[in-house]
Amino acid sequence: MDNKMLKEKKQERRGIWRFSGYLADVPEKFRLSLNEGNTKEEYFPPLDVILKREDQNPTGSLKDRGLAFLVSKAWSEGFGSFVLSSSGNAAISAANYCNLAKLKLKIFVSPKIDKNKLLVLKQMKADISIDNRPLSMAGRFAKENNLYNLRPSLNQFGSEGYQTISFELAGNKGEISDIFIPCSSGVNLIGLFRGFKKAGKLPRIHLCQPASVCPLAGLFDHDYQSEAVSLATSLVAKHSPLKDQILKAVEESRGAGWVIGNDQIKQADKILLKNKIETSAEGALALAAVEKARNKGWKIKRGVCLLTGKKY
Structure with a gap:
């Protein structure tokens, strides 16, 4: 190249x-x-x-680059509902890309999330759950509800x-x-x-x-x-x-x-x-x-x- x-x-x-x-x-x-x-x-x-x-x-x-691809790829494979645990930036990014195609997104965050990032998510009317173990809860929620987990480190x-x-x-x-x-x-x-x-x-x-x-x-x-x-x-x-x-x-x-x-x-x-x-x-x-x-x-x-x- x-x-x-x-x-x-x-x-x-x-x-x-x-x-x-x-x-x-x-x-x-x-x-x-x-x-x-x-x-x-x-x-x-x-x-x-x-x-x-x-x-x-x-x-x-920079999460925009990763989520633009990941959400698009999953959508192309027939998925329309997603879950993600995030410290803030990935959730904001994923919510924006899901909104473009009217895709559903459930977000899990820690109580320690930056308050301004949480405010951005609330202003977007995102579906947010605050939990002390957001990573494990997101994984469990995805399995129980047959949702696509957008966790990048576990996705090819x-x-x-x-x-x-x-x-x-x-x-x-x-x-x-x-x-x-x-x-x-x-x-x-x-x-x-x-x-x-x-x-x-x-x-x-x-x-x-x-x-x-x-x-x-x-x-x-x-x-x-x-x-x-x-x-x-x-x-x-x-x-x-x-x-x-x-x-x-x-x-x-x-x-x-x-x-x-x-x-x-x-x-x-x-x-x-x-x-x-x-x-x-x-x-x-x-x-x-x-x-x-x-x-x-x-x-x-x-x-x-x-x-x-x-x-x-």
């Missing part, structure tokens, strides 16, 4: 479907889109890195839409040396890895997690103090079904994992705000990881940092 092919494909359709030729097949009439993707790539001089502005997606996060197509981030970067920026990805279950990382492999341009992949929950990044980075809670409230997965795939992807790319504490997140956020960039704590966490990597001796010549969601 060369740059010319990527650029030609991007002209074909709206949103992620511009790259439909490189994704699993979904008949055109089932392709839902809010014109997601094609997000800005901004050079950020303070840390000499490119910011991929996934916080500028239609519903405010969960990472599909995220490949389009890689296609955009490869087509617009050419060779990049490193990419820093905030991760919870890591389904986004798997998608990016597969996308870069298809594009034939695999950078070093850096897995970034908070000091409160770092089951994957903590296997690479031992220089941190554990924390009870993190400012990066969307990164909450204590276990990932994709663990082996994620570790293989990071190792094959010759990348690393980084654990970031709240003080580091705050400092990175200050730098962003000073440069008039307001984004989520998860994005600030990834930016802090860039600085930590450099302080540990990593030579990052042409790095990319994912700003995964907007600030609520």
